[in-house]
Amino acid sequence: MTQPKKRDSEATRARILAAAKRAFSTTGYSHTGIREVASLAGTSSTLVLRYFGSKIGLFEAALRDAMRTAEILQPPLTEFATSLADVLRTDPGATDPMLMIAMASGEREAAELAARVFTELTIIPVGETLGGPDGKERALQMSILAIGFVFFMKHLPLTVFGKQETARICDWFTRSVLDVIEPHSPGD
Known part of the structure; x- marks a missing residue:
């Protein structure tokens, strides 16, 4: 049972990063919010914050991934x-x-x-x-x-x-x- 959860976790993280890259590269850092990224990724802002800690943490992870x-x-x-x-x-x-x-x-x-x-x-x-x-x-x-x-x-x-x-x-x-x-x- 642990293995499927890990795959879901990785897929969710990838969706969040893809959404963040899209948002940060089209509307910029200052005009992109955690809720917007969560909505684009089909998840909650709480989960985005759990994965990345903050907006700047999400930005860094998205930039490194890109x-x-x-x-x-x-x-x-x-x-x-x-x-x-x-x-x-x-x-x-x-x-x-x-x-x-x-x-x-x-x-x-x-x-x-x-x-x-x-x-x-x-x-x-x-x-x-x-x-x-x-x-x-x-x-x-x-x-x-x-x-x-x-x-x-x-x-x-x-x-x-x-x-x-x-x-x-x-x-x-x-x-x-x-x-x-x-x-x-x-x-x-």
Whole structure:
């Protein structure tokens, strides 16, 4: 009897995290409430609090769950750069952490937590993968590009752009990420 309860517990936790990621990435930290997440997950706010303790605890768990840097960033980096724009445009889950971070900026506690988690799970490992004394700086540059790209392409879709213009923007993004991955010296 204990085994089914554990599976239900894991499924409930997964539903809550999925609902939290969706809410935090669409309405932001300050406009998302525990009751809203519970309703989206088909459970009670009491159960959400039992699993995560508080709204900030839920936000951290959702952000950590959404950040799949190790899975996404695999060498060779040039292939990563060329597929990144497509992944960010087509995989809703890939955009969650970036939108969650961008939309947490209005709430100090959430912004500080997002910065800490993002640094731990993205800036440091990506910086190490990029290598060199400026690896962390280039990881941040790539993150700035990605967050801006996601924000304008997904959260604030600018409908004045057609398919060809959108394709050119995606090409620009890819070239920009490649320039960060493989920087050229000023004489190049």
